[in-house]
Amino acid sequence: MRFRTLKELADICTAENKSISEFMLEEQAKESGRSTEQEFGKMAAYYKIMKEAVQKGLTEDTTSRSGLTGMDAQRVMSYMSGSVPSVGEEACRAMAYALAVSEVNASMGRVIATPTAGSCGIIPGVFVSAQQRFGWDDEHLVMGLFSAGAIGYIIANNSFVSGAEGGCQAEVGSAIGMAAGAMVELRGGTPAQAVHAVGLALKNTLGLICDPVGGLVEIPCIVRNGFGAVNALAAADMALAGVRSAIPSDEVIQVMYEAGSAMPEKYRETAKGGLAQTPTGKKMMQELKLSRKRT
Template identity: 70%
Template sequence: MRFSHLHEISKICRQESKTISTLMIEEQSRETDTPAQDVISQMTDYYEVMKEAVRRGQTENTVSRSGLTGGDGKRVADYLRSGETCSGDASALAMAYALSVSEVNASMGRIVATPTAGSCGVIPGVFISAQERFGWSDEHMVRGLFAAGAIGYVIANNSFISGAEGGCQAEIGSAIGMAAGAMVELRGGTPEQAVHAVGLALKNTLGLICDPVAGLVEIPCIVRNGLGAVTALAAADMALAGVRSAIPSDEVIDVMLEVGSAMPVKHRETAKGGLAQTPTGRRMTESLAGSRKAEAGAGDKS
């Protein structure tokens, strides 16, 4: 790639009068020696998977195999239809869709890791709800995914996108930053504004630990996807309004690396700390362990 930092993306786009998505499509095509149209076609397929995950999460049973989660995406959508939301229709719809996609993941459905399975709901939640609100074409949304991909590329190569390495700030945080920056571009903002949106988003998730109950990507992961979608919209609005990240976004990414590296191992996807080790979290874990032993015993007898 011709860039390794966000400020380089902004500079190239400014000098060459390009959007982030156009730059990323060109770079991806060159790096993989693949025609640009084929690169776009592959991303279009990914977007179809995202839309299907939202549809399934809103219309089908998404109770996970553990029985711990499922149906919250539908609950928020129903609440939205009541017309009494606190956060507004746009936020509630993005939240509902993000929850739905994450629940499809937990119920062993097909999703796109954006950038990971644990953070798979944020970008689809933001993108598909926005497409419905603004009437954007699939082509427009796919270009937005390339903008998100460019941002994710920078984060992954300068910090973390894995909860096991850097905590949930690396998974949910990265997804929020990717969605926020891409949303700015989708709304017609400048590459510079998109870069500021990333910094604004990431600053709000610094230090977020990864503490999955029973080691499953369910509690609190799914709820964090829903709230992450709302944060992404807020960061995009700030940037579009002219709010700037006082700390340059690349430096925020560097801090994410610093904080993640210093984070105790028990707070990095081991389920040995945080919410996973609350009294309720431990009871859930013990209950699941007991159920698995019972199932294994029944299997042995048969």
């Protein structure tokens, strides 16, 4: 790839008069040795799976094997049908869709890791809800995935995208940044605005720990996906409005790396700290162990 930082990415796109997605599609084709048409087709297949996961999470039983989670997306949609959401209907729908995909993941369904399974709901939640709101065709959203991919590539190569390495800031935080930057482009924003959206999103998840109850990607992972979708929309709107990340986005990524590196092991997906070690968290873990022994 011809870029390693968000600044380099934005500068190249501006100089060559290309969107991030157009540039990334070309770079991915060069990297893989496949045509741009083949790469687009592969990404289109991924987007189809994302949409299927949203639908499954909204219409089928998503109770996880542990019995700890499931059906919250449908609860939110039911709430929307009879009430006025405090965050607004569009943000609430994105939240519900993100919950739906994350619950499909927890119930052993098929999802696309974006960038991980633990954060798989955020981009679909943002993309599918926006597609319905604005009437975009699938091709537009598929190009958005290339934009998100370029952002994820930079984060992965300069920091973390794994909760075991850098905490939940690396998983949910990265997904929020990817979704926010891509959403800016989908709405017609510039590469520079997309980069600001990434910084605005990431700085508000710095230090977020990974503390899964029972070591499962369920509590608090699923609800963090829902909140993450709303945060991504907020960051995109700020950037489109002209709000800038006062700390350059590449420096925010560096801070994420430093925070993750300094994070104690018990806060990095080990279930040895945080919510997993609360009295209720411990009780849930014990009940899971007893259940596994009986089966």
